[in-house]
Amino acid sequence: MSKKFFLLSLFLFALHSSALSQLITDSKTELQIEEGINLGSPYHTTLTFFYNLDKNHFFPKRAARTLDLQGNDSDPEELAIKLQQIFEGKGLVIRTSEVPNNANFADSTANGEHKFYFDQTKLPGIFLEKKGSQWKFSSFSVSQIQKLHKETYPYGSDKLLNILPKIGTDEYLGLQLWQLVGITFLIFLTFLAHLIFTFLVDKGLIYFLDRLGYGYIGENYLLPVAKITSFYLIVLMLSLLIRILQLPVEIYAWIIPVFDTLKPFLITVIFYKIVDVIAAYFASLAAKTESTLDDQLVPLIRKTLKALVILVGTLFILRDGLNLDILPFLTGISIGGVAIALAAQDTIKNFFGSIMIFIDKPFQVGDWVTSGEIDGTVEEVGFRSTRIRTFRNSVMYVPNGKIADAVVDNHGLRQYRRFFTTLTITYDTPPELIEEFVNGLHEIVLAHPMTRKDYFNIFFNNLSTYSQDVMFYIFFEVPTWPEELKARHEILIQIVKLAKTLGVRFAFPTQTLHMESFPEKSGLAPSYPSQDEYKTRLNQFVSNELTKKTK
Template structure:
């Protein structure tokens, strides 16, 4: 009787161990499991296999009976049984005994084959399953053939040797862990700190020194160094995932650690590519500065945002699939179906998106250009995916949808090679024809002397007699790229015109009404006296005012 309760107590302890969440509680059935090999159902075979590999009931020869060794090249069933259990632990698979079917003729209806097969975890261990052979359930011959390969995959790079070395340190228990596990954990922590120190030395010291030596110190600090630091953290996580499974921690703890490590890997890779988007954008920004167009300067931040959004989306998919073991196929299918509905509901947004693409392809304007189209009148400040930002001359901001701009007729003043200046110079009716002729010659000299005027296309003529003045058409072009420079040139030209008029005695007319009366002997007439010599005066003006500018 005492033996039965001791056996029951040992099984209850095993029930809280990595393998099981709940075991049988019938003492008679527990006693039968401990005394005999019961392979009549998936439930009993699993119980027999794991029970005989526990520390207090370690009988690998009994566990090997649960393996189908008929097709195995080696008959060393005990070694294969131990390896198979280590595979379950290394993969972080929790075997819940109470969820395993206890039917002698159980059939796997999920696979659609209706065979006598039971899978433990099709995602993590698709090649390990129980199969009914004659009247017994055993790990299939195919599963047995996969044990060595799966074991090498679970414990790569020679870490499997540590499974036999570390336990020799000691099996005394402290804080719920064996002495060899505590020692291994301490060594692992030292390895992590040493790796972090080494990577920090290589990244922060050596790599940054090389970049500074070759004149790329700012690039190294701002772009390369952040990426290298995340890569170093990723390498530490890889080392941790390789060696921590050797410690064979309790499965409830290890399963969560494994999820964290599996999630950290794609997460860190996502962060690496996210930061590399800044490196790529910086490279293209440098190329954009070598071009005359400013539109590609605006394209660089849009490209950076697009790359980062793409990295986040793809990285999230990998985190869900590899880290959390979620099936993303239904999610992607739902996105494709929902995408149609979203596309119908967001027609304007899609139109604006393609409008922005057409703007970047056709390049009807660039940042800094003055454009007009209907109510749009201002300078382009930014071109986004949805809208273009225009700064009006009232200093307000106008956000124009790109779809509207792509379909509109635009007048781009910023693409002008020359800027026209047209004005009418009005002089009084009392100006003699000879003075008008010389004044027009002087105006033409002013145009020819200015360094920013177009010399092959200008028109300065006495061309109209209006109601209150004689009119001279002044029609010229400035070869300047911006409106500010145009205003500067206008200022310079107009100053020269006023100086010329003052030097030769030309008076500008303005709308007035004059009452003419006969002159009185004691009063002098208001009409100025023109004494001639205009050609000499214009010559003097050109020599004094315009010749220095030409030189």
């Protein structure tokens, strides 16, 4: 009996001890909830931190219990307040419904470690970590608070967070008095900054450039850049000062993204305008060169730079304004770029062909070029093709890749333009007259202002079927084909006048029937004077025709 009583007593004691232990644990849990401290899961730690820093029940000492202060000697309460200000300044809204309420939560993206990241884009270094049975802000996160706070509130603006609330904390329209005063001051400061920047740009910059003689450049190129820059500086100033007002985080959630989008957008517009300034500078340099190809290169550079600015600016807007990860986008572009490159080999070939044309400069706008079926005057050189005006007045669009690989005969780069013809004179022309005729041709070439004087060939060099042939081989020093035609016209007119003066007859294909001459009939062959008469006629031609042309 006594043995049974002993066992029963032992069982009741064990049951009482277990109940007492559970009661003590429940009491501690209730005590933690009453004190506003519960670190059992990421959800409870997050709720503990933000609940105790709410302005209606402000207990920073309790909020500091959520920080892992290992190896950190800073004031825990100050660190907790600064961490809350970082969340607000970044415009990061923490929705507790999205925070896991699991004591053993493991992040699959962090190798299954017991960590919870709030936002790895805006706050990559702030996360909760499980230590034992408690979830706290990691020691690494705590060590980053001071640095992140200065980044969020730069240039000493963090000091205003403690000064401005002293103006007054009475609430009006849901905001405290010092916040309303700060909003009013920001509006006034915005208008004042706009007036100052406008005065400096419209008056100061333009006046300074007018004094230097660059008024046109200032009004048309630099003024648009300066105005956009002034707007950017205003947005930058507002984005720094608006954080100091400590407005509700819901307001920051849409204000901060707007500023983060405006800043890269305005920078993109600034560089877009700067491209026009650069293009104007290169255009002025191109105007000083003789090559017209430079004039075609300037628009292409402007279009390329503008496209590059828009592309890079769009990426920054997506990254900073919309918080999108652009690395997958860039990876997709690189993979898609390979596919596009394979599908557009001809286009890429033409693009690099245009680059080689601009580098090698085988021709320029206005040159007469010949290459296979290509024969005409270059009108425009583009990124893909070159436009050539044929002598039929039609237009050929030739891919630059084809031109880069082809042999191009550029008639426009000729220093001299050759003119070759054969002057045929009749067989009955005596050698003395031929000699004087050739001498007269020499004088014509030497007297003309557009002919090359150091090299030409004029010789009696052939006896053909129906004529005696004089080779006439000269060069014109003229820049264009119309001027060459004009010079040819003048030379040929002088040749005809010389032949008429000397009595030289030009031969053409004929058949002559020779008959015995009769006493009462004269022959058909002309009679020629003596050699002295030829020289007299040549001297008269030179003095009357060539000397007059030279004068």
